[in-house]
Structure formats: C-alpha cells, structure tokens
Amino acid sequence: MVECADAAAAYSRIRARIEPALTEGIISTGVQGLGPLLGGGFVEGRTYLLLGAVSAGKTTFAIQFLLDGAHRGQRGLLLTTWESPADIVAHADRVGLDLREQVTRGNIIILNATPMLDELRRKGFTDPAHYDSYLTRVFGELSSHASRLNATRIAIDTVTPLMPIRKYDEVRMFISGLDRLGRVTTLITEELGLDGDTALEEYFVSGVIVLRKRSTEEETFRTLQVQKQRQAPHDPAPHRYTIERGAGIVVQ
Known part of the structure; x- marks a missing residue:
C-alpha cells in the first residue's frame, strides 16, 4: 500500500497534468488526459454515464473522480451496489x-446499497408500488447523506441493480432524480453490453x-471514448489508456 505522504505527493505531480485551467462551471474528472477530450471536464451539477467492460476500470x-474532489476540498459520496465498502477501499489500496485516507478524514463516505436491494428483491422487482417506494428511499438516502456531508460529487458503482425496471419512464425518472440533487455532479457506472446496444x-x-478492451494478434489494450458530451465540444475518437499504480486511469 502506498503511504499517505507518498500518495499526496504523487497526486500533486499528477494533478498539474490533469486539467491545468478549468472554466467556471466545469469540474475536473480526476483522470489524467481526459479533460481535453471532454472540452475541459464535467459540467457541474450534471449526471454522467461511464460504460465499461468487466475489469475495464x-x-x-x-474513485479517481471522488478523490480529485477531495483533494480540491470538495466532499464526495460513493454508493456501491455490488462490493462492500471494505472491498472498495481495498481496491483503491x-x-x-x-x-482509505480520505474516508478516514470524512471527506468521502461509502454507502452500501445492498440492504435496500435485498429488500426490493423480497418484495418484488416489478411491483410499481414497491419500486416507487424503493426509489424514494434511494434518493432520500443520497440526499440526506449528501446534504449532511455537503457533498458536491457522487459516484454510483454500479447503477444496474438500482434500476431493475428497464423502461423509458423509470430510467428517465431515476436520472432526473439525480439531476435534482442540486449542485452535485454525479457519475454512474454500468456494464457495457456485449452487443453494444444503446443503454436507455x-x-x-x-x-x-x-x-473497452481491444485485442489484436500482437497485443491486448484498453480504449476510452467520449461518446456524448452536452454543452461542450468533445473529441469522439477512441484513445488508449492504461491503469497505473498511484495514478489510476491515464489516457494516452
């Protein structure tokens, strides 16, 4: 595990190369090399979707998104639906x-959504009344913790179990609920389908x-592509990236 002082020093060196100057209303993603592809970064107060294959990062x-905020004095909240908070911290280690340091300091809170999901499974995924009650509880938890923490960044990893009813109105209602959390920028992750179909x-x-993960006869590599970015010009071309110790994802 990297010592706290070493991690802080490493971040200081990396941060200077991430987004040297951010436009008002634009926040850094925390991913080195991604800012220029997004036209600067994420638009504050909006919701973003990160699609990826298994083990793509x-x-x-x-984690990088939330840590970038913490290092800038912005608190964050991570809602996990698969792994336990301890597993998430171990992954970061x-x-x-x-x-681990930022959680200990109280700058980042990790919430475990598994109990809510287990309860919904027992009551029935498709019952509209149960689902509406479930959504109300999810957003109540998010809003309560975000308000108490004064969080400006939220990450949901992964969003798939939170939307068992994959219908247009239900998905629209879920995303609208995230956007109504106020000046909170939200990143949601989701598994990339094998067929490449568009997610609602x-x-x-x-x-x-x-x-994405790509393979040729000579090598296997990863690519990152900005498929959509409202309110800002973006680079839609795929770019290679690596996952490096002490830095995380680095776009080449």
Whole structure:
C-alpha cells in the first residue's frame, strides 16, 4: 500500500497534468488526459454515464473522480451496489489511490446499497408500488447523506441493480432524480453490453464515456471514448489508456 505522504505527493505531480485551467462551471474528472477530450471536464451539477467492460476500470475511474474532489476540498459520496465498502477501499489500496485516507478524514463516505436491494428483491422487482417506494428511499438516502456531508460529487458503482425496471419512464425518472440533487455532479457506472446496444440512460445523461478492451494478434489494450458530451465540444475518437499504480486511469 502506498503511504499517505507518498500518495499526496504523487497526486500533486499528477494533478498539474490533469486539467491545468478549468472554466467556471466545469469540474475536473480526476483522470489524467481526459479533460481535453471532454472540452475541459464535467459540467457541474450534471449526471454522467461511464460504460465499461468487466475489469475495464470503472470502479477505479469512480474513485479517481471522488478523490480529485477531495483533494480540491470538495466532499464526495460513493454508493456501491455490488462490493462492500471494505472491498472498495481495498481496491483503491491495490491501485495506490488514497481513498482509505480520505474516508478516514470524512471527506468521502461509502454507502452500501445492498440492504435496500435485498429488500426490493423480497418484495418484488416489478411491483410499481414497491419500486416507487424503493426509489424514494434511494434518493432520500443520497440526499440526506449528501446534504449532511455537503457533498458536491457522487459516484454510483454500479447503477444496474438500482434500476431493475428497464423502461423509458423509470430510467428517465431515476436520472432526473439525480439531476435534482442540486449542485452535485454525479457519475454512474454500468456494464457495457456485449452487443453494444444503446443503454436507455444514454438518452438522459449529460455525457457518456465508454471503456473497452481491444485485442489484436500482437497485443491486448484498453480504449476510452467520449461518446456524448452536452454543452461542450468533445473529441469522439477512441484513445488508449492504461491503469497505473498511484495514478489510476491515464489516457494516452
């Protein structure tokens, strides 16, 4: 595990190369090399979708997003639907990211949504009354913790179990609920389908980033593509990226 002082020093060196100057209303993603592809960064107060294959780095990206805020004095909240908070922190340790320190300091809170999901499964996924009550509880938890923490960044990893009813109105209602949290910028992650079909969330979020794994006869590599970015020009071409210890995802 990287020592706290070493991690802080490493971040200071990396941060200077991420987004040297941010326009008002634009926040850094925390991912080195991504800002220029997005026209600067994420638009404050909007919701963004990160699609990715298994082991593409979605959780690492979400952690970097929150850590970037914490290092800038902005508190954040991570809602996990698969892994336990301890597993998320251990994941960050392996990559050399100082999530453990920021959680200890109270700058980042990790919420476990598993109990709510288990309750919904027992009551029935498709019952509209249960689903509406469930959504109200999810947003109540998010809003309460975000308000108490004074959070300006939220990451949901992964959003798939939170929307068991994959219908247009339900997905629109979920994303609209996130946008109504106020001046909170939200990143949601989701598994990338093997068939490449468009996820319903893509229609309602302000931006979409896709992480893919590619293979040729000579090599296997990863690519990042900004598929959508409202309110700012963006580079839609795929770019290679690596996952480096102490830095996380680095776009080449």
